[in-house]
Amino acid sequence: MVIGLISGDILLTIKNTVMKTKNERIEDFLKGLNIDNLYVMDYVNIDDIDFSNAYQSIYEMIDDEGGFNVDIIYYSNAIDYLAKNDPSLDESLELADEFGFELSKLNSEVLASLLASEKCRDDFSALETDIEEFFNELKEEDDE
Numbered sequence: 001m002v003i004g005l006i007s008g009d010i011l012l013t014i015k016n017t018v019m020k021t022k023n024e025r026i027e028d029f030l031k032g033l034n035i036d037n038l039y040v041m042d043y044v045n046i047d048d049i050d051f052s053n054a055y056q057s058i059y060e061m062i063d064d065e066g067g068f069n070v071d072i073i074y075y076s077n078a079i080d081y082l083a084k085n086d087p088s089l090d091e092s093l094e095l096a097d098e099f100g101f102e103l104s105k106l107n108s109e110v111l112a113s114l115l116a117s118e119k120c121r122d123d124f125s126a127l128e129t130d131i132e133e134f135f136n137e138l139k140e141e142d143d144e
Contacts, residue, residue: 022142023046026046026049035120035123036123040058040067043067051139054135055135059125062124069113070113070117071109072112072116073109075108075109078109078111078113079108082111082115085119086111089111092115095114
């Protein structure tokens with residue numbers, strides 16, 4: 001009976017070590033995602049990730065916490081951002097229209113923030129394959 005408890009404790013310790021290593025790997029992977037204006041780990045709880053649909057699970061966690069909402073404040077910062085990313089204002093005005101903004105409510109900060117938020121979503125979406133592949137590999141390791 002004592003041997004069974006010791007073996008069980010050892011197995012539990014080994015399992016916790018493996019889980020910790022897996023969580024550390026996930027954390028390192030998520031920290032390594034290079035997205036302007038978004039630090040993924042601020043919005044993701046590793047234990048809540050659905051491995052069968054990791055990308056969507058992580059996307060929803062970030063979105064639910066407002067992680068894709070980027071605020072560009074101060075006129076000069078907004079103008080600089082727009083000059084570099086949308087000098088014709090076509091994209092940002094299209095986004096404002098899609099979100100139902102009235103022309104009288106628009107300014108450079110609103111346009112720059114809308115564009116930066118959309119870019120943040122797009123940059124994250126561009127990593128969908130990488131995210132799914134990483135979590136599929138982890139899932140396969142668990143199945144072994």
